Amino acid sequence: MNKQRLLSGHETELLTSEELRKISEDLVKHKSGFVRILPDGWLYPAITTLYLDRIYSMELRPDDVFIITFPKSGTTWMQEILWVMLRNPDLDPNNEEMKEPLWVRSVDVGFDMHFDNEERAKRDMKSIAEKFSRVCSGKKVEDGILIQIAESQPSPRVIKSHFPLELHNKDLLKKWFRWKDQDDIGSDEAANQYYNMVVYVARNPKDVMVSFYHWMRVIRSANYQGSLEKFAREIMKGDFSYCPYWPHVLQAWRQRDNPNLYFTTYEDMKDDIMGQLRNINKFLGKNLTEEQLRKIAQFTSFSSMKTRGEPIDKAYYNEDLWKKEGGMFRKGIKGDWKNHFSPELNQEMDQWIRDNVKDTGLIFKSGN
Template sequence: MNKQRLLSGHETELPTSEELRKISEDLVKYRSGVVRILSDGWLYPAITTRYLDRLYNMELRPDDVFVITFPKSGTTWMQEILWVMLRNPDLDPNNEEMKEKLWARSLDVGLDMIFDKYEQAVNDMKSVAEKFSRVCPGKTKEDGMAIQIVESQPSPRVIKSHFPLELHNKDLLQKCKVVYVARNPKDMVVSLYHFLRVVKSGRYQGSLEKFARRVMRREIPYCPYWPHVLQAWRQRDNPNLYFTTYEDMKDDIMGQLRNINKFLGKNLTEEQLKKIAEFTSFSSMKTRGEPIDKAYYNEDVWKKQGGMFRKGIKGDWKNHFSPELNQEMDQWIRDNVKDTGLKFKFGDEFNAVTGTDRESFGDCVGPHGPETRNSNSTYLLDVAKANNVKICWILVPAAKSSPLDLLSQYRRGC
């Protein structure tokens, strides 16, 4: 395939033979080959260019809501939240659409390119093809089943995409609302590694450490990571984009739901939001079953590590990273977030007082310096240091408490 220019104005570039060797290592090969999209060098199967032009031309509706993420950043969680808030806020069990799996209710516009990877794709996409035949009679599959299904869906649509903002229609943020979810890159890498091991479109065979370094070198599909996140971060003040993180959702889901409720202009009640929080919790979603068909999974790996719903926690990277890999990723993160103002939580924060929720705390001392700091919190840091306790994040209650008591309560809680 020669160089080509997309409707978005981006040019494509074929990788060198050496790059192609590295990209194909330990992964199922794409039948159409791979291509980089300049200038950031996004890595996709070559067939993606066909679907990107279709996506760029897709007619946008003013009530469309896109959920855009780098893969394995909380997409499925946010998809379900948005779909329920927009299309079934009362959680009516008789809602006909709810009988469909989440992937079908809120389709990934890049789904077709994923299944260019392996010969069984046609069989494993059977359920997608059946829906396509039902809702898109007379249309051509080669033009992208996912995008055409999305085009046929009633409003308001919740549309999932792992493509960066700049590859969408140029009017996206003028005409629609976008919810962007980022996840700290350490946990994202662990989750993406497990995902590409379990799905047939990945079947990754290498180690996690090798995988993490390949992400940093942009040798894994969908990479590079940082331009994807930073494009959205720089638009965080746009009234049509809501930027959040997986970690903020884990820390305070009700606060996030209130923000999203306001962003969408839905005016749902507090009681409705509480029910939505429970319905979309990790345990509830896991109980309802996988959001995609099990036919897409490598059954042996799925039985050992689970499918889409694996752990649903933050900080899992600590169970996998060697000190050397952690140092490398720390430097990679520092190099890329410098002067951007973007900060992540890495799951190593703790509450100095156990058994108390975050809302009842007063002063905060964070890993990037104090937000507010009084003599009590300063003294607690000194006490912790003297007692050989590593403090990454301290939350000190507004009520008067002895720092030694706080520290002992923390130790008992652990």
């Protein structure tokens, strides 16, 4: 069995043909196969191993902000909030960067793993490919399109990732950010040695299941064909890309008191977005006014973002199914799982959640 050691200290294990047959036949088949990242067993296309060391050794900047989530947990919403607060808090309509799609101005450093070759990337990510040609002249595509765009972006960067915390740079959460407690910092020289922030958004895993299922059905690189119940059980077993779910969330939850990390939930954002914006404003050290925050809340509302259109290229998804399923901005509600789960699946998931949150203190709203 092919294995390799990553800079993070994790070991990768290539799935055999027999192991691949045991997981869903509906799972998109990548040319490179699939690997588990041990010891937690995260499942990714094998091509991911080409990029993980580069992501782990990625040079951090004093004002970087990472948005890290398990997929379909409110990532795009928070991503837009962070980008606007940091790079265009007055919502200047003449801001040139705002003319770019969100996934171009705030890239997902793990997205390269979905593309087995350069031609596929050029087809499905036209705006990304154009950005790469413009800002990464002379660089190699095989070294990671999204990673190298992120490296070229101006500060402050808002960097998106669905990889768990421990697969990122080991220093990401080790230093106190200079703006957290400004009054307690003695000198500018001392202040400058503290940097980097992570915003982690979790979501009720039942709603994650529904949203992730719809997403996997409409994007061309997945084209999932199974039922929701089959999909949910694969997620619970950890037999789908990005899984397992709980080690991802609980790694961040255990860091919730780290001054470099802000942990929130999709449900808290839906219940009190202004309260969340005030907390994030303080976390970022931005000192934005209440009026600025109010306008940002409106600009990043579900209806406003849906009206502005999809933040990704059309070639990336099945357009007919995308329209039928509601696109990226499908419903924007909490508790939608109640419209989709059978009583049997609900019972299974309740037990799965209880088993994994026991003694952690983590509670998800709208879970019953």
